[in-house]
Amino acid sequence: MKIATYNINGINGRLDILLRWLKEADPDIVCLQELKCENNRFPERALIEAGYNAIWQGQKSWNGVAILAKSEIKELRNDLPGDDNEFTHSRYIEAFINGIVIGCIYLPNGNPWPGPKFDYKLRWFQRLTDHASDLVGRDLPVILIGDYNVMPTDLDTYKPEKYVNNALFRPETKAAYKDLVEQGWTDAIRTLHPTARIYTFWDYLRDAYGRNAGLRLDHFLLNKKSADRLVSATVDKHVRGWKGSSDHAPVWIELSEESGGPSRRGNKPSLKVEKKSSQAEVAVPPTHDLNSLLKKAPKAKMPAKLQPMKATLVREPFDDSGWLYEIKWDGYRALAVVGDGNAELISRNNISFDQFHPITDALANWNAKAIIDGEIVVLGADGKSDFSAIQNWQRRKDGQLVYHVFDILWYDGRDLRGLQLTERKAILEAVLPADDLIRLSKAFAVNGIEFFHAAEKAGIEGIMAKKADSAYSAGDRSKEWLKVKVERRQEVVIGAFTRNAGTDKLFSALAIGVYENGVLRYIGKVGTGWSEKKQKEMMAEFKPLITDVCPFDVEPDVDEPSQFRPRRLGAKPFWLKPELVCEVNIAEITSDGKVRQASFKGMRRDKNPKEVILETPTETNQIVAEATEIPNPAIAMSKTIKPEASFLDADKDSQTVKVNGCPLTFNHLSKVYWPEDGITKRDMFNYYDQVAEYMVPYLKDRPMSLNRFPNGIHGPSFYQKNVKDKVPDCMSTMPHTNDKGEEKEYLVATNKASLLWMASLGCIEINPWFSRVQSPDNPDFCIIDLDPDKQHFDQVISAALEVKKVLDAMGVPAYPKTSGSTGMHIYIPLGAKYTYDQSQMFAKIIVTLVHKQIPEYTSLERMVKNRGGKMYLDFLQNRPDATIAGVYSLRPKPGATVSMPLTWDEVRPGLMMRHFTIYNSIARLRETGDLFKGVLGTGIDLKKTLTKAKEIEL
Structure with missing residues (x-):
């Protein structure tokens, strides 16, 4: 594989030279710099005709970068992380091409030195270095390519003494480059030519090219996965001599097709997915037959109204021995409920798919009672699923209707959701009936990256990666199931169709949006992907929904020019009630939140418009690391469906209810507070209504700090402590002068009404004082707050166990709970017998002893910058007016996690925040009761405890 970089120095003025060189050199991938053209003037058509796809980030002058490739380009990012608004001369784009991550770089030279441009250059280098540190260790080939403007x-350089004070050769610049390389990158040219004076740039002045007065400014930096494949590197110096050429020459490297292997340039590799073991398909474990597997699952009645387990979208494929890989089918997700000669296919939105009666008829003949999970697809002649065909199947009957089944949740009186995926797959394979309409979707223990590329080559939508030992978390969006798409797809709500001036088409484009914080946000238009016949079908659906009211939160200019379409087309919007969902292919979401290169794929009648949010891929390595933690089987079995009990009417969006005799009004009940999970204000109120009997004892008679999130977890938040003249008459308050001398009135919680009133203000989390109004200067408990930085949660567990060891040696009882965010809280009962200062002093003694045991990853430094990335053992929370999430409090985090009390037996590796959420916490409490009761007990004898503390030798 031949990969090149070329600072073209004005692409439109030198397009003929570029095309001439591309034809001669025939590179597979090219990074270009100094485009010197705006985005809408990039010569995409000419490059496509030359056989190259392209992505680019342009600018009228100075710079701009592009990546060209003969194969498909998946754009990963179009700038470095971080902001720097003083100058905007640098450019960086990143793409995934043929299994390689390519970063294309352009950095201006920074002259004159000293000066602000040089300072900016160093700041940009630091951004690049920070980003590169996340790339260098990837289990994928990564190459950072381009014009670094560094010697x-x-x-x-041909003359070092000439460039002593030049920004290209300053010690600071060379040091920045050296720091980058020393992360583990290989400089390709210098590695292959360690002593050669190789140049890539010759100035236009004084016949620099003729005198070979050159500089090496263009570099390839390769991580280990790509460096292992490096074969050669050189400069096409002769191109610099072409008339009218750039002052840079093209530079290129060649990689072998396989790590350590010889170059096979000119031959496309045949992608073969190697099995990880002698049996790549998952089968019944040899030590267990069907009956023994079923006996491992608890007996249970068939659950009602289950929702399917959802997967998390990640950016790129990966390979890990603990995961299985499947095809991602392009159809309708459906749970099948089978029993007593009947069967029903149910969508994610609890809609019955009765139109696919051949499948339900076949399932009804299955002599079993079961709930299975799969995808309804229509296969074309090539055997691939066709999403557009499934929408028209009932009318046309084109293609082969198939239900691909990949999981089983319940079978013959046994709840299988707590079993490992491999065990459920084994049961499914053993019991699924043989029928051409109902097929087992195989899982493979293969190389995940190769499996993805095989899917890509075959034209399949994408792959699924599932942790082999994962339980089935109904309704959850799990990190143990991941999806990697070959094409980026996005479900969107249709808010309007538009018609351009002078057109004879039924419509020209669709105005589309997604829900964000309960409102429909416009994200652009899609104007391609349908036939004339399809337009007629769609228009028939549109007509009953036409309205004068714009459904978007802000009325968009649907005729707005863009960088890709600089002129107006006279587009007129026809607003629609937001009831229709479709799916589109997109190249990217731009920095202003609009879709680019969107193409219509089909209508989604199985989706609730209110649940359509922007699906943003997450970083693969982080998600895999979190998911590959040791599971806690006891906790995994506790996962249940979201509680359905409600004290609010389901069909009202605003309601006034008397709680403890206090009239409380709950507004905007359908507003989404947790957009990733589709959890609304109503869900939050229902949770606090149900948890109140457990939670109120820890709130009663305590002043409250109100942490308000009126627009959900991603909206702005603020603390409100003074509620003077703002509380209902049925609420209590406490006057208080804080340490700044400010007079305030705090809300004092007394009952469930107090809790629900706080929730009605958008208090997602509840923050009570450690002391009560009867003894405001004497806390009821002392708290040790374990606050991690970059530590794995298992290290938080280890630190908590060290705290317990210290407290056990003192004879002090302690009660742990998850923070619901990233850390843990450990409570010690004091019984309001001591001051805050005494409590803080005691906490400091504890954490000092703990820190002596685990100094390698803990810190007592209050300032974050002085901690060196270590976990903070926080004892300073023990002060008046402190804010910490109370027990059983929800947290404003994706997943709607809960700060949950634990038994010390549960504090062990494998524990994770996501084990305790709005979905399962009430069911857990009904099983465990209140594990935190001891916190409000009589409290320790601090004098005796301190005497014991002096005797401790750990």
Whole structure:
């Protein structure tokens, strides 16, 4: 594989030279710099005709970068992380091409030195270095390519003494480059030519090219996965001599197709997915037959109204021995409920798919009682699923209707959701009936990256990666099931169709949006992907929904020019009630939140418009690391369906209810507070209504700090402590002068009404004082707050166990709970017998002893910058007016996690925040009761405890 970089120095003025060189050199991938053209003037058509796809980030002058490739380009990012608004001369784009991550770089030279441009250059280098640290260790080939405007050594210039004060050769610049390389990158040219004076740039002045007065400014940095494949590197110096050429010459490297293997340039590799073991398909474990597997599952009645387990979208494929890989089918997700000669297919939105009666008829003949999970698809002649065909199947009957089944949740009186995926797959394979309409979707223990590329080559939508030992979390969006898409798809709500001036088409484009914080946000238009016949079908659906009211939160200019369409087309909007959902292919979401290169794929009648949110891919490595933690089987079995009990009417969006005799009004009940999970204000109120009997004892008679999130977890938040003249008459308050001398009135919680009134203000989390109004200066408990930085949660567990060891040696009882965010809280009962200062002093003694045991990853430094990335053992929370999430409090985090009390037996590796959420916490409490009761007990004898503390030798 041949990969090149070329600072073209004005692409439109030198397009003929670029095309001439592309034809001669025939590179597979090219990074271009200094485009010197705006985005809408990039010569995409000419490059496509030359056989190259392209992505680009342009600018009228100075710079701009592009990546060209003969194969498909998946754009990953179009700038470095971080902001720097002083100058905007640098450019960086990143793409995934043929299994390689390519970063294309352009950095201006930074002259004159000293000066603000040079300072900016160093700041940009630091951003690049920070980003590169996340890339260098990837289990994928990564190459950072382009014009760095750096001469790293004396060998990289014809005359070092001439450039002493030049920004290209300053010690600071060379040091920045050196720091980057020392992360583990390989400089391709310098590695293959360690002593050669190789140049890539010759100035236009004084016949620099003729005198070979050159500089090496263009570099390839390869991580280990790509460096292992490096075969050669050189400069096409002769191109610099072409008339009218750039002052840079093209530079290129060649990689072998396989790590450590010889170059096979000119031959496309045949992608073969190697099995990880002698049996790649998952089968019944040899030590268990069907009956023994079923006996491992608890007996249970068939559950009602289950929702399917959802997967998390990640950016790129990965390979890990603990995961299985499947095809991602392009159809309708459906749970099948089978029993007593009947069967029903149910969508994610609890809609019955009765139109696919051949499948339900076949399932009804299955002599079993079961709930299975799968995808309804229509296969074309090539055997691939066709999403557009499934929408028209009932009318046309084109293609082969198939239900691909990949999981089983319940079978013959046994709840299988707590079993490992491999066990459920084994049961499914053993019991699923043989029928051409009902097929087992195989899982493979293969190389995940190769499996993805095989899917890509075959034209399949994408793959699924599932943790082999994962339980089935009904209704959850799990990190143990991941999806990697070959094409980026996005479900959207249709808010309007538009018609351009002078057109004879039924409509020209669709105005589309997604829900964000309960409102429909416009994200652009889609104007392609349908036939004339399809337009007629769609228009028939549109007509009953036409309205004068714009459904978007802000009325968009649907005729707005863009960088890709600089002129107006006279587009007129026809607003629609937001009841229709469709699916589109997109190239990217731009920085202003609009879709780019959107193409219509089909209508989604199985989706609730209110649940359509922007699906943003997450970083693969982080998600895999979180999911590959040791599972806690006891906790995994506790996962249940979201509680359905409600004290609010389901059909009202605003309601006034008397609680403890206090009239409380709950507004905007359908407003989404947790958009990733589709959890609304109503869900939050229902949770606090149900948890109140457990939670109120820890709130009663305590002043409250109100942490308000009126627009959900991603909206702005603020603390409100003074509620003077703002509380209902049925609420209590406490006057208080804080340490700044400010007079305030705090809300004092007394009952469930107090809790629900706080929730009605948008208090997602509840923050009570440690002391009560009867003894405001004497806390009821002392708290040790374990606050991690970059530590794995298992290290938080280890630190908590060290705290317990210290407290056990003192004879002090302690009660742990998850913070619901990233850490843990450990409570010690004091019984309001001591001051805050005494409590803080005691906490400091504890954490000091703990820190002596685990100094390698803990810190007592209050300032974050002084902690060196270590976990903070926080004892300073023990003060008046402190804010910490109370027990049983929800947290404003994706997943709607809960700060949950634990037994010390549960504090062990594998524990994770997501084990305790709005979905399962009430069911857990009904099983465990209140584990925190001891916190409000009589409290320790601090004098005796301190005496014991002096005797401790750990």
